[in-house]
Every structure is written in C-alpha cells, then in structure tokens.
Amino acid sequence: MLELALKGSKRYYAWISFLVVLIAIGSTAWIDQLMNGLQITGMSRDVSWGFYISQFTYLVGLAASGVMIVLPNYFHSYKTNKHMVIFGEFMAIAACIMCLFFIVVDIGQPQRMMNMIFHPTPNSILFWDMIVLNGYLFLNLLVGWTCLQADRVRLPHPKWLKPFIYTSVIWAFSIHTVTAFLYQGLPGRHYWLTAILAARFLASAFCSGPAILLLVMMVTEKFTTFKMPKNALKTLVKIIAYAMCINMFFFALEIFTSFYSNIPGHMHPILYLFEHASSGLVTLMWTFIAFAAISITLLVTPKFRNNLKLLPWTLVILVIATWIDKGLGLLIGGFNPTPFETITPYWPTGKELMVSMMIYATGALVVTVLFKIATDVKEEMGHSQVLPCGCSTEDHCDCAPAEEAE
Amino acid sequence: MKNNRRTFIKLAAVAAAGLAVAPKAAVASSGGHSPAKVNAKAEHAKQWAMVVDTTKLHSAEEINKLAEICHKTHNVPHIEGKKEVKWLWHDTYAHTFPEQENPHLAEEVHHRDYMLLCNHCENPSCVRVCPTKATFKRADGIVAMDYHRCIGCRYCMAACPYGSRSFNWGEPRHGLDLSKLNPEFPTRMRGVVEKCNFCVERLAEGKDPACVEASEGALAFGDLYDPESPVRKVLRERFTIRRKPSVGTEPCVYYII
Ligand code: SF4
Ligand code: SF4
Numbered sequence: 001m002l003e004l005a006l007k008g009s010k011r012y013y014a015w016i017s018f019l020v021v022l023i024a025i026g027s028t029a030w031i032d033q034l035m036n037g038l039q040i041t042g043m044s045r046d047v048s049w050g051f052y053i054s055q056f057t058y059l060v061g062l063a064a065s066g067v068m069i070v071l072p073n074y075f076h077s078y079k080t081n082k083h084m085v086i087f088g089e090f091m092a093i094a095a096c097i098m099c100l101f102f103i104v105v106d107i108g109q110p111q112r113m114m115n116m117i118f119h120p121t122p123n124s125i126l127f128w129d130m131i132v133l134n135g136y137l138f139l140n141l142l143v144g145w146t147c148l149q150a151d152r153v154r155l156p157h158p159k160w161l162k163p164f165i166y167t168s169v170i171w172a173f174s175i176h177t178v179t180a181f182l183y184q185g186l187p188g189r190h191y192w193l194t195a196i197l198a199a200r201f202l203a204s205a206f207c208s209g210p211a212i213l214l215l216v217m218m219v220t221e222k223f224t225t226f227k228m229p230k231n232a233l234k235t236l237v238k239i240i241a242y243a244m245c246i247n248m249f250f251f252a253l254e255i256f257t258s259f260y261s262n263i264p265g266h267m268h269p270i271l272y273l274f275e276h277a278s279s280g281l282v283t284l285m286w287t288f289i290a291f292a293a294i295s296i297t298l299l300v301t302p303k304f305r306n307n308l309k310l311l312p313w314t315l316v317i318l319v320i321a322t323w324i325d326k327g328l329g330l331l332i333g334g335f336n337p338t339p340f341e342t343i344t345p346y347w348p349t350g351k352e353l354m355v356s357m358m359i360y361a362t363g364a365l366v367v368t369v370l371f372k373i374a375t376d377v378k379e380e381m382g383h384s385q386v387l388p389c390g391c392s393t394e395d396h397c398d399c400a401p402a403e404e405a406e
Numbered sequence: 407m408k409n410n411r412r413t414f415i416k417l418a419a420v421a422a423a424g425l426a427v428a429p430k431a432a433v434a435s436s437g438g439h440s441p442a443k444v445n446a447k448a449e450h451a452k453q454w455a456m457v458v459d460t461t462k463l464h465s466a467e468e469i470n471k472l473a474e475i476c477h478k479t480h481n482v483p484h485i486e487g488k489k490e491v492k493w494l495w496h497d498t499y500a501h502t503f504p505e506q507e508n509p510h511l512a513e514e515v516h517h518r519d520y521m522l523l524c525n526h527c528e529n530p531s532c533v534r535v536c537p538t539k540a541t542f543k544r545a546d547g548i549v550a551m552d553y554h555r556c557i558g559c560r561y562c563m564a565a566c567p568y569g570s571r572s573f574n575w576g577e578p579r580h581g582l583d584l585s586k587l588n589p590e591f592p593t594r595m596r597g598v599v600e601k602c603n604f605c606v607e608r609l610a611e612g613k614d615p616a617c618v619e620a621s622e623g624a625l626a627f628g629d630l631y632d633p634e635s636p637v638r639k640v641l642r643e644r645f646t647i648r649r650k651p652s653v654g655t656e657p658c659v660y661y662i663i
Contacts, residue, residue, distance in 0.1 A: 037596040038558075039576035044488035048563035048573060108558020108573065108597025115538040115557050126537040126561055187531050187653035188567025265505075339569035339650075340501035344488055 001149060004376040005369045011223070012372065019365045026358025029351040030105060038108055040351045046344035047335040049106070051352050055359070056102035058208075058327035060179045061201065063095035063136060065209020067172035068239050069232075074165055080231040083384040083394060084217075089144035090370035091213050092172075096137035098363040103130075105355050125181045132175045139168040144370075152377050176201045183334065191269035191333040194257075200250045201326075207243035208322035210236050211315040216367065218312055224375040227386035229394035237311065241299035244318060248292050251325070268341070269333040278345060281332065284324050291321035447612030451629035453528060453547030454604055455658040456618070457640045463624035464518035469496040472521065472617040479605070479616045481593045483574070483581025491572035491581070493602040494523045494617060502661075505650055515663060521625075523617075524549065524570040524602040525649065525657030532562035532571065541599075547630070547658065548604045556598040563599060567653045571601045630658060 008016075033040050043050040066088030072078035073085050104110050121127050143165055150157050180198035187193070214236060217228055258266035273285045295318035298304040304314070336343050348356075378384055384392050391397035463469065473494040476482070483491050500507055502520040530549045532541050540556035543549050563571045574596045582593065591607060594600055605615035613619070618627040628635030637660075640646075646660040 037574070037576045039489060041575075043575070045490055045563075045572055046488065046569065048560040103559075106559070108560070108599075109556065109595075112538075112555075112557045115540075115555055119538050119555070121537050121539050124535050124537040124561070126535065126559060130537075182561075186535070186565045186567075187655065188650065189564065335564075339567055340497060341504040342501060 001145075001152065001373055001377070004373045008372060012368075015368065016365065019361045019368070022361035023358050023365070026354045026356075026361065029354035030358060032351060033105070033355060034110075038106075040349060042347050042349045042352060044344055044346065046338040046340075046342075047332075047346040049331060049335070050346060051348035051356060052102050052106035054327050054331040055356055056099050056106070057179060057183075057201075057330065058323060059095045059099045059102070059363075060133070060176055061205030061322075061326065062209045062212055063092045063099060063133075064172045064176040064202070064205045065213065066092040066140070067169055068206055068210050068243075069213075069236065070165070070172075071169050072235065074169065078235070080229055080235065080394070083378065084228065084232050084236075086144055086148055086374050087217060087220075087371065088213060089140045089147075090374060091216065091367065092140045093137060093144065093370065094363045094366040096133055096140070097366055098359050099133055100137070101359045101362060102356075105359070125178060125185060129175075129178050129182055132171065132178050136168070136171050136175050139164060139171055143168055148374060148377055151381060151383075154381070173202065176205050183330075188339055189334050190265040190337075191330070194254060196250055196253060200247065200254075203243050203247035203250055204322050204326050205243075207240045207247055208319055208326075210240050210243075211318050211322075214240075215312060215315050215319070216371070220371055220375060221386070225379050225385050226375045227384055227390075227392035229384060229392045231395070234306070237299070237305055240315075240318070241296075241305065244292070244296055244299060244322075247322070248296065265337075268337045272336050272343065273329050273333045276343070277332070277336070278347075281328075285329055288321050288324035288329065291317045292325075295321060445610050445612065448610045449612055451546045451635075452631040453629065453658060454526060454609070455547075455628065455630040455637045455660065456604075456615075457626040457637055457644075457646060457660045457662060458521050459624045459626070459640075459644075459662045460515075460518055460520060461662060463521060463621060466496055466519045468624075469494075469519055469521045472620055475616050475620050476523075476602070478586070479588055480591050480603070481582055481588055482600070483578040483594075485576075485578075485581045489573075489575045491574060491578065491600065493572075493600075494521065496520060497522055503647065503649060505652060506647065520661065522568075522570070523659065524604075525568055525655070525659045526602075526604055528656035528658060529654060531565040531567065531653075531655055535561045535565040537561065544606070546609075548606055548609075550603055550606060551600060553592075553594050553598050553600065558597040558599065560599060567650050567655065568657070571599050573599050 029040070041050055041052075069081050069084050069088035073081040104113065107113065116127060116130055143161060146161055147157050177198045180201040183189070183192040184194070184197040214233070220226055221228065255270065258270055274282060276282075277285075295314055298310065298314040299318075304310055332346055335346065338344055382393065384394050387393060387397055389397060463472075473492070473496075476494040477484070477492070480493060482493050485491055496519040499511070499516050499518065499520060502522060526547060526549050528547065530541075530543060533543050533549060536542075537559060538555050538557055540552045541549065541562050542552070558573065560573055563573060574594055577596045578594050587593070605613075605617075608615060614627055618625045626636045626640045628637035630637060632638065640662070641660060644662045646662050648657045648660055650657070
C-alpha cells in the first residue's frame with residue numbers, strides 16, 4: 001500500500017518538500033547538539049528537563065486520544081465512527097514517533113540508549129514508559145495497517161485482530177497514566193506530587209488530542225475527497241467539550257487544595273506561574289485561563305458548537321490553552337521552585353526550538369503520508385466521500401435531491 | 407604544539423587511571439563475590455553517614471576550602487552559571503532547611519552558611535527512578551554512580567529532593583585545569599550526571615573522605631549502625647536535624663545546629 005504515498009499532486013509534493021526542508025534546517029541544530037552537548041539548551045542544574053520533555057508529555061496525549069474514536073466504535077458498536085478510526089490510529093503512530101524522538105534528543109548519551117534494554121529496571125517509571133510507548137506504536141501499526149489492507153480488498157477485518165484492538169484501547173489509557181507517573185511519583189516536586197495528575201493528563205489528552213485530530217481532518221477534507229460523517233464529527237466535538245470541562249474542573253481542584261490548605265510548598269508553583277514569573281510566562285498562563293474559558297463557552301453552547309464555521313477556531317483556542325497548561329506550565333511549575341525554594345528561570349533557546357521543529361515536521365510528514373494512503377483507499381472504496389452538497393456519503397443526506405430539483 | 411602533546415599525554419594518563427579504577431569499582435558493586443582482592447585496610451560499614459557541626463563549620467570561606475579539596479580530588483569541572491557542576495557547596499539556612507524556617511530564628515543560626523552535599527539517603531529516590539541502574543546503592547549504603555552506564559536522562563535530578571546532582575551539559579574537561587588533574591580519579595564525559603560519592607575510593611584504602619580529613623573535626627564520619635562509631639557518638643550527645651525529613655528518603659547527613 002505504501003506505493004499510494006508516492007503518487008500525488010504537485011501540491012502534495014510541494015508540501016512534502018517543504019517539510020523535508022524544515023527537517024533539514026532543524027537537523028543542523030540537532031547536529032550542533034550532538035557535537036556540543038545539551039549546553040545549547042536553556043536547561044540548567046535546577047531545571048533539568050525542558051521543552052523536549054514537555055513536548056513529549058503533550059504529544060503522548062495526542063497519541064492516547066485516538067482511543068476516543070476507537071473506543072465508541074469497538075466497545076459500543078457506534079458504527080458512525082467507523083471510517084474515522086483509521087485516522088485516529090495513524091495519528092497515534094505519528095504522535096508515538098514524535099514522542100520517542102523527543103526522548104532521544106533529550107538524553108545526554110543517545111548512543112547508550114540501549115542500556116535501558118540491556119539493564120531493564122522495573123522500579124523506574126521511565127522503563128515502563130518506554131515499554132508502553134513502543135507497545136502502543138506497534139499495536140497501532142499492526143491494527144491500522146491490517147484493517148486498511150483488508151478494506152482495500154473488500155474483506156472483513158480479520159478475527160485474530162480483535163484481541164489486539166481491545167488491548168490497544170486499554171493500552172491507550174496506560175500510556176498517559178504511565179507518563180503522568182513519571183512526574184507524579186517524585187518527592188519534593190510539589191506541583192507534580194498530586195494523585196490527580198494522571199486523571200488531569202487523561203482529561204487534557206481527551207480534549208486536546210481529538211481537537212488536533214479534527215483540525216488535521218478538516219485540512220484533509222480541503223485537499224482530498226474525504227468527508228467526515230456529520231454524526232461522527234458531532235460526537236467527537238461533544239467528547240471534546242466534556243473532556244475540557246473535566247480538565248478544568250480538575251485544575252480547579254488543584255487550586256482549591258493548594259490555597260485552602262495554605263501549605264506554602266503547594267502554593268508556590270501556582271503563585272510563581274500566575275504572578276511572579278517573567279511577564280511573558282505570566283501572560284501566557286493567564287491566556288491559558290482565558291482561552292480555556294472561551295473554548296468551554298463555545299463548546300457547551302449548542303449554537304456555537306454546531307456552527308461549523310466557528311468550530312475550527314474553537315478548537316484552535318482549546319489546543320493553545322491545553323498546550324500552555326501541559327506543554328509548558330506543567331514543566332516549569334514543577335521545577336520552580338527548586339529544591340532550595342529558589343527560582344531558576346527556564347526558557348527554551350532558539351536551537352532547542354529548531355530541534356523541536358525538526359521533530360514536529362517529521363511528525364507532520366508521517367501524518368501526511370499515512371493520511372494520504374488512508375484517504376486514497378477510502379476514495380477507491382467510496383467510503384466517506386464528499387457529495388456535491390458538502391455532506392458525506394455516510395450521512396443520511398437529503399440535500400442532494402433538493403439541489404437537483406432546483 | 408608542545409602544549410598539545412603535553413595535554414594529550416596527561417589525558418592519556420587520566421584515561422589509564424580510569425581504566426585502573428574501573429575494575430575496582432566493579433568489584434565493589436558486585437557485592438564482594440568477585441575473586442579480585444579487596445584492600446585489607448578498607449573500611450567497612452552498613453551505612454556510612456556524616457554529621458556536620460555547623461557551630462564549627464559555617465563560614466563560606468571554610469566550606470569553599472573543603473569544596474575545593476573535594477573538587478580537586480575528583481576532577482570536578484569548574485563551570486560558571488546555572489549549568490555548574492558541584493559535589494560540595496554551601497547555602498543559607500532558608501535554602502538548606504526550607505521546611506524548618508522560622509521567622510524568629512536566632513540571628514546567628516540564620517546567618518551561618520551550611521555545607522551541602524549528596525545525603526546518601528537510605529531510601530534514595532534517585533536510585534528508584536534511574537532506568538539503567540547507573541545510580542545504585544552499595545552494600546555500605548553509599549549511593550554511587552556508574553558514569554559509563556548513565557544515559558543522561560536526568561530523571562535522577564528531577565527526583566532528588568535536595569538538588570544534589572549535576573549534569574555535564576557541555577564537555578566537562580574544558581572546565582578543568584589539565585595541568586592540575588588528579589591522576590588517581592577519572593574525569594567524566596559530557597552528557598552524564600555526577601555527584602558526591604562519599605569518597606568511596608578513599609574508604610577502599612582505609613582513609614576518611616577528603617572533606618572529613620580536612621575539616622579539623624567539624625565533620626564526623628562513620629557507620630550509622632555501629633553504636634561505637636564517631637557518628638553515633640555525636641548523634642547521642644548533640645541535637646541534630648536533617649534536610650527535608652518529610653520526603654522519606656532518610657538522608658544520612660546530619661546537622662548540629
Ligand atoms: S541526596 Fe539526592 S542524590 Fe543523594 S542519595 Fe539522596 S536522593 Fe539521591
Ligand atoms: S541521568 Fe543517568 S544516573 Fe540519572 S537517572 Fe538517567 S541514567 Fe540514571
């Protein structure tokens with residue numbers, strides 16, 4: 001099926017070349033890092049993890065989120081989602097690849113990476129994180145690819161795949177839980193030392209992940225004949241709305257616990273993020289609150305939620321809000337205050353951002369190629385194709401005859 | 407040119423010293439079942455511990471002097487700024503005991519400087535999180551590091567509640583005066599974590615840690631589980647506190663206030 005990725009329009013090739021250029025530019029910074037060490041980053045003795053690890057954390061959410069399409073389909077036989085499942089799985093593959101890549105660029109001795117396997121250490125959460133991430137990548141590759149191949153030759157999905165699919169659904173929860181445990185079990189890091197962190201991670205994953213997926217799908221619709229079934233879209237938006245509300249509720253729980261208990265260690269990181277940090281970071285954190293409020297308002301009001309013109313903007317706002325919270329604030333808040341109750345500011349350097357850009361571009365490349373294959377197969381099969389009226393072939397559409405009548 | 411060659415020969419000597427030390431470290435970590443001979447004079451303990459008498463040792467200059475000896479002994483690179491590498495250093499009362507701050511503390515206690523180093527915790531979180539066993543606890547309680555095993559994930563730094571670990575962000579040998587290297591101890595490479603090792607290499611020869619030796623009695627060192635050890639003697643007689651006891655790592659460095 002890979003050959004489908006090779007035949008494409010000029011625009012497709014232009015996009016691919018653009019991504020390759022971005023990767024090439026970013027890799028110069030990575031080569032610099034390989035030659036000179038992590039000193040090119042803004043990390044320090046006190047803030048020993050930075051942008052790389054926080055991007056990894058955010059993307060694990062994207063990987064886990066595919067389950068929000070897969071689960072209704074397989075556990076509740078919600079067949080409206082059927083033709084979206086493959087995109088959730090392919091998105092998860094790209095996200096896992098980016099996650100693993102971010103870990104590789106973050107470690108100081110990447111050539112010794114295999115030490116994790118040669119000396120397996122079950123008491124380290126990082127060991128389990130490696131297992132669950134690689135496992136999830138494998139499961140999605142297996143399930144996604146096999147299903148698509150079966151679709152292409154018009155065969156039912158093979159029976160032996162079922163256990164793998166059910167495993168992958170449960171596995172999706174594990175990858176985010178284990179990643180939360182990475183932070184959650186550390187003594188002396190007050191912002192992370194909270195039992196609700198794993199739940200917060202899942203909630204934020206299940207709103208930001210599908211939101212990113214929907215945005216990518218909207219772009220896909222623009223350039224292919226694929227069209228999301230209306231009902232599948234609506235269900236997904238509702239899931240996003242619920243997850244975002246729960247996400248912010250959990251955040252409010254943290255605030256209450258910290259400030260009503262009045263324990264300094266628990267208040268410091270929050271006060272730092274929202275009050276004492278550099279003005280740029282404080283502005284960002286308040287942007288997070290404002291954007292979260294706006295996106296929730298837009299999502300819970302049916303009038304705004306069902307407005308397809310407004311929806312992309314709502315999703316963008318939501319993604320920005322969750323990214324500031326989890327892709328930036330979580331990490332900085334955890335390391336500041338330091339073990340000495342002092343503050344060592346952290347901000348990513350340009351080179352750090354370039355390396356990150358390289359990884360994001362790689363992810364985009366993987367998504368493009370996989371989505372290209374998936375949409376081509378769907379087109380061959382006539383699944384979820386766009387009708388002249390703008391509906392999908394999966395919808396019970398009555399606008400087409402009306403148009404003909406005109 | 408000449409200079410280069412000299413540097414090279416020195417580096418080669420250091421590398422050779424490193425090779426010589428490595429097998430000894432392997433013996434120590436394998437629990438003593440190796441046929442290799444252990445130094446007959448080596449000191450043994452169930453859990454090494456240290457007591458810092460802050461009534462005697464509390465000025466920045468005095469602590470700096472000890473730090474210098476420690477850093478020279480272990481070829482710890484000198485790097486300025488927030489990417490620094492340090493095994494032994496000093497800080498204020500508020501930063502050392504943030505949970506035991508008290509606005510009306512005796513001024514004199516508040517103005518002292520406190521010596522900081524790895525606490526060689528009995529229940530170390532850094533060992534718990536390390537994914538490669540590069541950080542491990544020896545039979546004598548010392549939390550040691552295998553610099554050749556470490557992948558530089560810095561998980562241990564996030565896990566240590568005392569900020570006791572440093573990472574070599576750049577090439578550490580650039581921060582060393584190559585003409586003053588200690589050939590008895592290896593240097594490190596970039597991309598690995600390092601920290602105080604309670605001078606295992608000196609204990610193996612029957613000597614006290616370098617800082618204890620140079621402290622003129624302000625530091626006591628010994629086995630926490632031997633009632634006759636110097637450490638236990640002091641702990642019996644004087645009131646001591648430890649850093650962040652609430653996190654449950656059971657630090658083995660005690661402070662007489
Ligand atoms: S002080 Fe930190 S680095 Fe040292 S043993 Fe304890 S937890 Fe580990
Ligand atoms: S940085 Fe090295 S010593 Fe620390 S946890 Fe990672 S592998 Fe272990």
